[in-house]
Each structure stands twice: as structure tokens, then as C-alpha cells.
Amino acid sequence: MADTGSTSSRRMWCSVPERAQLHLAMLALQFGYAGFHVVSRAALNMGISKLVFPVYRNIIALLLLAPFAYFLEKKERPALTLSFVVQFFLLALVGITANQGFYLLGLDNTSPTFASAIQNSVPAITFLMAAILRIEQVRLNRKDGLAKVLGTVLCVAGASVITLYKGPTIYSPSTRPPNTPPLFLSLGDAKGKNWTLGCIYLIGHCLSWxxxxxxxxxxxxxxxxxxxVTSYTCFFGLIQFLIIALVIERNSQAWLIHSGAELFSVFYAVSDSINFVLIHRVPR
Structure with a gap:
């Protein structure tokens, strides 16, 4: 009965058009991102190191991705040359080390809502970069070209409004309820932090992404x-973060997981990364 149900589910999924599969996958990814902002901020509130956190995240991600990459892409994987190694190293420097590093620094100084809002500028920045490098063609005489430009403008405008306007606190309890787990600490504004510096870090995160x-x-x-490609990038990103953490993070206690909530935050971050990779596996 279980096999029959599983086969039926696979058939139903295969019957869904490829474009719809991609849209559903992207929708699931966005829900994952929303939770990632909150869980990451909760981890920072619990005192987890901003350098150790991405090290553990990328170790687990690499261990999960590498076997699939090795066995599933044996036939289509070209030979690894020095040129590819340099390119993977640079991808890791931009897409993992700078991306994740700036994000955690920015999130620590702002809030999950702010970090989520400013990420809306990523599609616009990506489109502008691709257009400047002539990877993406802008055809203003076609509907799709106008839609891209209009979408970019609206994307930047929406991110700017929620970024520049910081309204009053709706609810801020004066005292913390007793026996409240660390995971449910206030996830609002980063009190005692540098909001301006946090904005700069998050802009760096968006540019890196x-x-x-x-x-x-x-x-x-x-x-x-x-x-x-993702596995190699993850490997070099892990090496880069590990070197930085070993040089800067001198407190040995920072390398220990002190609670189940901290462990959950690491695994949630890993699952978020894996979901992003799976989006690229959906047929176009």
C-alpha cells in the first residue's frame, strides 16, 4: 500500500508542468528563507558565534551534497583543471564567505524583517549586473524587456520604502516571561547594535549574492x-571560513554547541542551503 501511494505521488508530481514545478519549488524556497531569517537571529541571540555558525553549516552541507554530486554527475562532470579550481574558489569567496559573512553581521545589527526586506533588492541588482556584463539583454521594444525594467524599479522601490521607514514598536514587553526558551527571545530590533553598520553589511550581502x-x-x-559546482564551491567556502574562524575566534567555548536550539538552527540553515540547490535541479 505504501509503495502504491508513493508511486501515485510521483506520477502526480510528474504530471505537473515543468514551469509549475519550478514556481512551486521557488515558493517553497521563499517560505524557507522566511524561517531562516528568524532562526538565524534566534541563534545569534543565544550567543552562537558568527564565525563558527557558517563553518558548521557548510560542513554539514558539504557532507550531504558531495555524495550526490559524485554519483549522480559522474558522466557529465568535466575534468577538474586549475582554471576551474580558481573559478570555484572565487565563487566561494563571493557566494559563501562574503555572502554569509555579511548577512550574519548585518542580521546581528538589524532585525529579521529588515534583512528579509532588503533581500528583495537582489533580483534588481542581479539584473543590473547581468545587463552591464551583457549576460542579460535588455530589449525595451519588447514586452518582456519592459517587464524586466519595470520589475527592477518596483523591486528597488519596495525594498527602499521598508528599509528607510522604521515605524514605532507595536509590542515590546517590559519584562521577559519566566522560563522562556532562548529560541523565543525578542527577534525585533537589535538593541545596542549599530543599525547603520548593519545596513552596510546587508548591502554587501546583497551585492555578494x-x-x-x-x-x-x-x-x-x-x-x-x-x-x-555547488559542492566545490561549498568546499572552498568551508576552507575560507575555517581559516578566518581559527584566526579570529580564539574562544574555545565558541566551538561548542550548548543547546538543542543552537543545533536546530545549524541544521535549519543547512536545509535552507540544500533547498536552494534543489531549485537548480528542477527541469526548465
Missing amino acids: SGWLVLQAPVLKKYPARLS
């Missing part, structure tokens, strides 16, 4: 094994 998306396009044309 957009740059990573744009730089992947020419790499994937020459190295079409997507999971392998």
Missing part, C-alpha cells in the same frame, strides 16, 4: 555539473 548568481552563469556553461 547577486555577484555570485551572475558569475555562476559562465562557469556552468563550461562546467555543466551543477551539484558538483
